[in-house]
Amino acid sequence: xxxxxxxxEQALALKLFVVMTRSLESVKRNVEHDIRSHGLNPTEFAVIxxxxxxxxxxxxxxxxxxxxxSSSITYVVDKLEKRGYTQRKPCPNDRRITFVSITEEGRSFxxxxxxxxxxxxxxxxxxxxxxxxEQAIDLLKKLGKSTKL
Amino acid sequence: xxxxxxxxEQALALKLFVVMTRSLESVKRNVEHDIRSHGLNPTEFAVIxxxxxxxxxxxxxxxxxxxxxSSSITYVVDKLEKRGYTQRKPCPNDRRITFVSITEEGRSFxxxxxxxxxxxxxxxxxxxxxxxxEQAIDLLKKLGKSTKL
DNA sequence: TTGATTTATCTCTAATTTGAGATAATAGTA
DNA sequence: TACTATTATCTCAAATTAGAGATAAATCAA
Numbered sequence: 001x002x003x004x005x006x007x008x009e010q011a012l013a014l015k016l017f018v019v020m021t022r023s024l025e026s027v028k029r030n031v032e033h034d035i036r037s038h039g040l041n042p043t044e045f046a047v048i049x050x051x052x053x054x055x056x057x058x059x060x061x062x063x064x065x066x067x068x069x070s071s072s073i074t075y076v077v078d079k080l081e082k083r084g085y086t087q088r089k090p091c092p093n094d095r096r097i098t099f100v101s102i103t104e105e106g107r108s109f110x111x112x113x114x115x116x117x118x119x120x121x122x123x124x125x126x127x128x129x130x131x132x133x134e135q136a137i138d139l140l141k142k143l144g145k146s147t148k149l
Numbered sequence: 150x151x152x153x154x155x156x157x158e159q160a161l162a163l164k165l166f167v168v169m170t171r172s173l174e175s176v177k178r179n180v181e182h183d184i185r186s187h188g189l190n191p192t193e194f195a196v197i198x199x200x201x202x203x204x205x206x207x208x209x210x211x212x213x214x215x216x217x218x219s220s221s222i223t224y225v226v227d228k229l230e231k232r233g234y235t236q237r238k239p240c241p242n243d244r245r246i247t248f249v250s251i252t253e254e255g256r257s258f259x260x261x262x263x264x265x266x267x268x269x270x271x272x273x274x275x276x277x278x279x280x281x282x283e284q285a286i287d288l289l290k291k292l293g294k295s296t297k298l
Numbered sequence: 299t300t301g302a303t304t305t306a307t308c309t310c311t312a313a314t315t316t317g318a319g320a321t322a323a324t325a326g327t328a
Numbered sequence: 329t330a331c332t333a334t335t336a337t338c339t340c341a342a343a344t345t346a347g348a349g350a351t352a353a354a355t356c357a358a
Binding site for chain 1 (some may be wrong): 155157158159161162163164165166168169170171172173174175176177178179180182216267268270271273274275276277279281282283284285286288289290291292293294295296297298
């Protein structure tokens, strides 16, 4: 055990960090539960959702948006491909680039599960009313924008 | 590409989820950067910080508080032990239990780095003033409490 | 006391993720 | 053109994490 005094602002910053972490852990646990009920893990879902909602993407773009390393994208896309949900398409202009594209099978899978996924998120966020959600969005956006890395 | 209409509340819930995720990603990236500068990964730091601030803990308690599986705790504690930062102590009353305890070496390491870690978090959270931090804390607490899992 | 159940930790395997190169293609410049 | 630097993806090894049992100890009820 250690007793060290922090100033007010440090205590507040630490508390915010802990609360953000715990709160998002809870939310993610609930969202993940919904996703796994559809037979995907969160990363697989994030990738296929990106392709479903934003169209074909080069491997690297996927990595940037889902925030995982390109070597992991290769792994995840391989798994989605084995299920028949995605396919790779070479870029005609730049042969270094491989697009990843959702298949018809992947699309109809998402057509089937995505609406209930959105409902699940709506329900998970029910603890805040509309105004509170907007406040939280504004505060978190402001915080996110202010960070260095 | 798909065009589906969501109602207002669903759109807000989705946006909040995305903003929470992104914002905490940014914050964590910055916090992690500080932690790694001290030669630890975030999980190792979480465990040693728990022992430093809350005293000896049974393996399972560590898992509950840091939210990782007990098998992973074994792995992390093994690594901290190899560095000389922690040691295991059998529980005298209940021989099923093993306490993990911070060593003198671990304590003086934390004495050295913890103040600058707190300053780093204060600096990372500077984007919000005190009042905004308190608002964010209240909203996120409320959201976290309302979740099922 | 015995037997069944629960609890705590650990072992082992599999899944996931990262990071360091390897490879191949493109772009820029002399 | 030839050389260098950059870019995009992939391969491979290592680190991390979770999950399924194994083991040992404690608890509870008959």
